[in-house]
Amino acid sequence: xxxxxxxxxxxxxxxxxxxxxxxxxxxxxxxxxxxxxxxxxxxxxxxxxxxxxxxxxxxxxxxxxxxxxxxxxxxxxxxxxxxxxxxxxxxxxxxxxxxxxxxxxxxxxxxxxxxxxxxxxxxxxxxxxxxxxxxxxxxxxxxxxxxxxxxxxxxxxxxxxxxxxxxxxxxxxxxxxxxxxxxxxxxxxxxxxxxxxxxxxxxxxxxxx
Numbered sequence: 001x002x003x004x005x006x007x008x009x010x011x012x013x014x015x016x017x018x019x020x021x022x023x024x025x026x027x028x029x030x031x032x033x034x035x036x037x038x039x040x041x042x043x044x045x046x047x048x049x050x051x052x053x054x055x056x057x058x059x060x061x062x063x064x065x066x067x068x069x070x071x072x073x074x075x076x077x078x079x080x081x082x083x084x085x086x087x088x089x090x091x092x093x094x095x096x097x098x099x100x101x102x103x104x105x106x107x108x109x110x111x112x113x114x115x116x117x118x119x120x121x122x123x124x125x126x127x128x129x130x131x132x133x134x135x136x137x138x139x140x141x142x143x144x145x146x147x148x149x150x151x152x153x154x155x156x157x158x159x160x161x162x163x164x165x166x167x168x169x170x171x172x173x174x175x176x177x178x179x180x181x182x183x184x185x186x187x188x189x190x191x192x193x194x195x196x197x198x199x200x201x202x203x204x205x206x207x208x209x
Contacts, residue, residue: 004107006203007114007129011121012136013165015146017181017188021136022117024192031111033102035095035118035126042094043068052090078160092124103129113199122174123166132202134195135175138182140168 010032012018022032043050045066053073054062061073077084099116106114121127138146140162147158172178177198179191 005109005111005114006131006199007103007106007116008199009121009127009130009133010115010117010136011119011133011171012181013138013140013143013168013171014119014161015143015150016136016138018117018119018136021134021179021181021188021192022115024189025115025196028192028196029111030113030115030196031106031109032115032117033099033106035099035116035120035124038095038098038102039091041098042091047094049090049094053087056086078157078164081164084164088124092120096124096126096129099126099129112203119165122171127174132176132199133174134177134179135171136179136181137168137172138180142182 010018010022019034022034026032041047043053050068053068057073057076061069061076063069073087077087099118103114103116116126116130118124118126121130121133127133143162144155144158147153147161148155151158153161177195179188179195181188
């Protein structure tokens with residue numbers, strides 16, 4: 001890794017537990033930025049991306065207060081791959097620009113390393129912004145069950161969401177490191193602690209706190 005603060009890219013399929021893992025690293029003093037949070041920022045009222053989305057789809061993708069109706073938009077883009085590609089062409093460059101700024105600040109900081117949490121780390125090209133790639137892995141059956149419960153969608157829609165993402169096998173092939181998040185909290189904490197020690201060592205720093 002470079003001498004400046006290294007960046008670890010954290011990714012995984014929907015409902016794999018990326019934010020849970022990031023919070024576990026945060027308890028060890030590691031800062032992180034979530035590409036999903038940044039994606040929400042770029043479609044806030046007043047942002048150019050939201051204006052483009054509304055111009056294409058009309059009021060059906062807006063709530064009464066003018067904010068994006070994410071559920072309505074999700075139904076559109078998951079039903080039509082060409083619409084998903086259009087949406088990505090509008091949002092991804094803006095997301096990347098903000099992420100580059102925040103990661104640059106991390107690299108100038110004092111943390112031993114930092115995280116970029118992104119569900120589309122590979123698909124969006126954001127992997128080029130990081131030094132190592134950590135994949136959070138769970139079986140697809142777990143993803144489907146968690147997605148249906150968390151997002152209040154039926155199993156068919158949950159399956160469609162999972163199917164629209166990069167195949168699990170491809171993500172694993174691109175990983176430098178993997179966390180298995182199909183188990184319990186204790187097992188997850190052990191894996192995070194082990195990786196924390198490894199990342200600190202790669203950065204030339206002492207072991208986990």
